[in-house]
Amino acid sequence: MAGTLRVGGKVLATHNSETDEVTLSENVKNVFKSGTALTIPSSGGAATYDFTIPSGVKYVSLMGRDISHTVGNPGTDIFICLGTSSGIVTSGYTGVGGYFGSSSSIELANYGFMLFNNTWGTTLQDAIWELYNLNGNEWMCKGIGNYGTNAPTLFAMSNGHIDLGAELTTIQLKIATGVFDGGFLNILYSY
Helix, strand or coil: CCEEECCCCCEEEEEECCCCCCEEHHHHHHCEEEECCEECCCCCCCEEEEEEEECCCCEEEEEEEEEEECCCCCCCCEEEEECCCCEEECCCEEEEEEEEEECEEEEECCCCCCEEEEEEECCCEEEEEEHHHHHHCCCCCCCECCCCCCCCCEEEEEEEEEEEECCCCCEEEEEEEEEEEEEEEEEEEEE
């Protein structure tokens, strides 16, 4: 029997009863949208990088490869903050972040979703922060990453949530001190 699968008025798939083929619509093929990728310059980098999030998004993944910065020992924190039309939210986060492996360090972080704490500028970080819309304007974050060069035995994790009180419009990558001086960033989102 031929048929069409719809969710919320959008066609997801059609079935041809003669050939028994199921064809996915563009609504399924384009579940994930890509934002604008960004290469962090080796000089003249910034302490923050913002990514605009379209209205109605329910899932966001911010990915980073070979992220480095200018701070030496004792290091600095790398984290993300979320923003609304009123600006970047810098308090009210509930969560922890840090590393474990050959040594460990875990910190509470109410200022953002921290993934890397006390990381040196000569250490390259790879990271994925995943954000899930829990309910209304409440967001959950799960972060994973690794401390690459200079700390190859350390794995980073973070987890937490925040109620923004308004719709998410921005994801901001931040460093507590210094500036970023290398890396590649990209963002994916889904409705």
